[in-house]
Amino acid sequence: MQNSExxxxxxxxxxxxxxAGGLGSNVAMTLARAGVGxxxxxxxxLVEKGNLxxxxxxxxxxxxxxxxxxxxxxxxxxxxxxxxxxxxxxxEGSMDEPFRDVDIIVEALDLAETKVRLIxxxxxxxxxxxxxxxxxxxxxxxxxRVSLRVSGTLYxxxxxxxxxxxxxxxxxxKVGLMAHWQANTVMEILLGGSCE
Amino acid sequence: xxxxxxxxxxxxxxxxxxxxxxxxxxIFPLVIVKINGTVVPRDSFxxxxxxxxxxxxxxxxxxxx
Numbered sequence: 001m002q003n004s005e006x007x008x009x010x011x012x013x014x015x016x017x018x019x020a021g022g023l024g025s026n027v028a029m030t031l032a033r034a035g036v037g038x039x040x041x042x043x044x045x046l047v048e049k050g051n052l053x054x055x056x057x058x059x060x061x062x063x064x065x066x067x068x069x070x071x072x073x074x075x076x077x078x079x080x081x082x083x084x085x086x087x088x089x090x091x092e093g094s095m096d097e098p099f100r101d102v103d104i105i106v107e108a109l110d111l112a113e114t115k116v117r118l119i120x121x122x123x124x125x126x127x128x129x130x131x132x133x134x135x136x137x138x139x140x141x142x143x144x145r146v147s148l149r150v151s152g153t154l155y156x157x158x159x160x161x162x163x164x165x166x167x168x169x170x171x172x173x174k175v176g177l178m179a180h181w182q183a184n185t186v187m188e189i190l191l192g193g194s195c196e
Numbered sequence: 197x198x199x200x201x202x203x204x205x206x207x208x209x210x211x212x213x214x215x216x217x218x219x220x221x222x223i224f225p226l227v228i229v230k231i232n233g234t235v236v237p238r239d240s241f242x243x244x245x246x247x248x249x250x251x252x253x254x255x256x257x258x259x260x261x
Contacts, residue, residue, distance in 0.1 A: 138260040
């Protein structure tokens with residue numbers, strides 16, 4: 001595939017991102033830099049100082065809604081990306097609603113139960129829309145354990161021995177590894193295969 | 197026999213998805229379950245039986261994001 005064709009395909013693409021924390025903020029920024037044309041980002045949290053070790057925000061954004069801060073950062077980094085920032089809660093029963101018109105959904109939520117709810121709703125209600133999820137984000141090291149598991153339209157980046165965040169720590173390098181693996185998978189799906 | 201995540205397991209007549217998860221020590225509700233490629237909604241875990249010969253996928257999620 002020629003570079004010009006890759007650029008054109010990415011520009012036409014839209015990606016929904018559920019969550020703008022450690023996974024979501026990094027996925028959004030790297031996909032924006034890669035040239036994805038439209039991002040729908042959903043989160044209702046505010047930026048906290050404790051987020052800054054791993055999330056794509058700055059000190060002067062503490063207290064801002066994450067989606068608003070992320071939109072600001074993306075628009076400072078690159079031109080021409082449409083960021084649809086939605087400061088809303090994903091409610092059970094309508095979690096797919098913000099993502100009905102995107103090409104791919106990225107699950108970038110925190111709690112396992114919420115992750116499962118979103119994935120299940122998307123698989124049932126939007127059976128043609130790929131969803132790229134992550135599990136086992138916590139801990140340090142263990143890069144060799146991370147792999148991509150594909151089940152129909154579900155693409156799961158998983159570290160089966162990753163420590164749940166309730167029991168361990170979340171660090172920028174590990175969270176970033178998982179986020180960029182998600183983003184790389186999104187690119188592969190959008191472009192119809194890997195480019196070597 | 198059934199297959200769970202690629203591994204052969206005994207088929208238990210009339211066993212529900214909930215029963216299978218309990219037998220295999222999975223923690224409900226932190227899993228997605230597919231039987232022969234179709235998602236089983238969580239609400240149906242106690243009522244859907246796992247048929248003999250089924251290919252079952254149990255996808256476990258842990259917190260962090």
